[in-house]
Amino acid sequence: MAVLTRNQEALIRSLATRHGRKESQYCLCDGPRASHEILTLRPDLVEQVILRDDFILRESLPVDPVVLSAKEFDRIRNTVHSQGILLLVRRPEEIPVQEKIDAPFVFLLDRIADPGNFGTMVRTARAVGLCEMWLTDGTVDPYSDKSIRSASGAQFSLRIRKHGDLTATLGLLKDKGFTNVFRTSPACGCNVFTEEKLFENSVIILGNEGGGVGDAPGSKDLNIPMPGDAESLNVAQAATVILFEYVRRLGSNV
Amino acid sequence: MAVLTRNQEALIRSLATRHGRKESQYCLCDGPRASHEILTLRPDLVEQVILRDDFILRESLPVDPVVLSAKEFDRIRNTVHSQGILLLVRRPEEIPVQEKIDAPFVFLLDRIADPGNFGTMVRTARAVGLCEMWLTDGTVDPYSDKSIRSASGAQFSLRIRKHGDLTATLGLLKDKGFTNVFRTSPACGCNVFTEEKLFENSVIILGNEGGGVGDAPGSKDLNIPMPGDAESLNVAQAATVILFEYVRRLGSNV
Incomplete structure (x- = not known):
């Protein structure tokens, strides 16, 4: 012993x-x-x-x-x-940002502050089979004990990458061919259920709980329709809707 | 003062x-x-x-x-x-179970134990415009301080009703014409994205975090496809997928 x-x-x-x-x-x-x-x-x-x-x-x-x-x-x-x-x-080794991205779209968390939300998003990403997740500077530590508890350890199944702030990250991803950038927005924008290019060489950005997604010139606003009168959806619930819309579309192509 | x-x-x-x-x-x-x-x-x-x-x-x-x-x-x-x-x-007045149900489907929580999950589901229900929610005996107190904090008070926008355990509740709802009963199930069952009768005079049951939904003879299992290898989805995330599938279908009928 x-x-x-x-x-x-x-x-x-x-x-x-x-x-x-x-x-x-x-x-x-x-x-x-x-x-x-x-x-x-x-x-x-x-x-x-x-x-x-x-x-x-x-x-x-x-x-x-x-x-x-x-x-x-x-x-x-x-x-x-x-x-x-x-x-x-x-801690898992850092994945070099130069390495090939093995996903049809990049799921990017911009300064997500709450380990509970982070953990929920990691578990949902794992459930839908997404293998990559990108974080901007200012997002919670993915390996803090709170993050690990909240994600039930699911972050160890993902390739988590970081490359500075939102501008720097989007610049790099554009160079890698991820040119359709979607920025979740509570009020308006293209519809998550009908936007055709949502998962095609795209970056989908989920933003900070209080302030939302930072500036992203050239991006499209992405809206989750809410017939009720809630102000906005919790960011982890928004992520769930988007990630399972991906699953739904996979189903109709199989 | x-x-x-x-x-x-x-x-x-x-x-x-x-x-x-x-x-x-x-x-x-x-x-x-x-x-x-x-x-x-x-x-x-x-x-x-x-x-x-x-x-x-x-x-x-x-x-x-x-x-x-x-x-x-x-x-x-x-x-x-x-x-x-x-x-x-x-506390809000109890809504008599005899009163007309003002919803296309009944969203029924069976012994949900965690106020955090309950609160997330209440907020999501509000976001999609659902006005009713039913609970079985053994579900958390919808008006405990934890439940109120977690739901940000959104339960005060819903008609929350209770009528005993799962068997008693389903019996009553059947008498009221809600005859298509769906029981969320991690492994198999009809597909949430393709099942035609999911929101037609239906009851959709979300179950306890550990034990799942109780026995419900005559019900259909409802499955949320998960291409990844997670064991099962958190119950609040499952609720989000189902409730926004309702929104998606509304969209195509408007």
Whole structure:
């Protein structure tokens, strides 16, 4: 049975802080569901597995685990509802922006601030079989413990890429042939259910919860019709509508 | 300027507990966004408005507010990020199940347990213009403070009805002519994007986060195609797909 080194314990503590996460090549994954995803998708990234001694493990592990008493476990991991398993994981390697984009359209999150929304969008992307997601500067850390919990670890199934702010990212994507840029907009624009070129060499941008999508010259506004009188749809729900419209169109072409 | 009576203060405290809520004809609404909704949609239900003295009010009020110092306000409302406005609201009257159902289909939540999921579904229902929602016994309290916060008060725009468990509810709805019953199912069933009778005198059931929809003899399984390899979609995302498929079909008939 492995023992937690002082360095690992210090690392885990520092990863609970924003500063510590920013500086680190590691991230933390808490709880059985997200842990199962990571152990299945990317066991190669798992540095250490810490178990509470009453935790019933269902997976085989890539490393010899550290087993702690409930008291010791809670001391390490300061959560109220500690769930008995904690992974110390290396962050996935950055995907070079030069590499080929393996998707019919680019799903781009512009300064999404809420890890809950981010996680929902990641899970939905995974459900529809999208393998790529792009983020602009200012979007939440995709590997913070909140993001991992909210996405149930599904971000480890995606190629997540970043290339600066919205202008820089769109410039790069245009050079790569993604020339139809759609910017979600609550009020007007082309209709998500009828726009023909929505998923053809396109970039679909979902924007910040408060401020929406930043300026994107040459882009088209994309509207999700809302017969009710809500002001606007939560960004994760908007993403769900768009991603499943893609699935619907796939169906009629198969 | 009004003063908070001892009875009102005791009521507010008791509404912070599950037991207190269950016994009460009142509910609490916290924060500017949900308060704005309730003040706009149902000012007739607002019993008392409690403001922190630095809160900038944008609405006209149906009652003379109680204004408190930050310290007094926080003492009343024990939240970490108190947002300066708190409403004491009478629960909406129960809608008799005998009354006519003013919707092309019945959206039925079967033992949805998470107020976050409930709130997302309520907001989405409002966005698509659905005016009714039915709940089975065991679904979260639609007027708990968590439900109100998560739905941003949108439940006050809906007619929410209950008639016992799933079997009893489906029996009643069948008698009312809602005979096509669809039960969301992760694995198989008719396709949400092609099923012709999905919104015709139908009941669409969304089920508990862990256990899914209960038994519903005579129902059809309804499937949301997922080309990716996610186990199943979060129930609020499934609801979003279904409700916006309704909007999409409306569009082609207008």
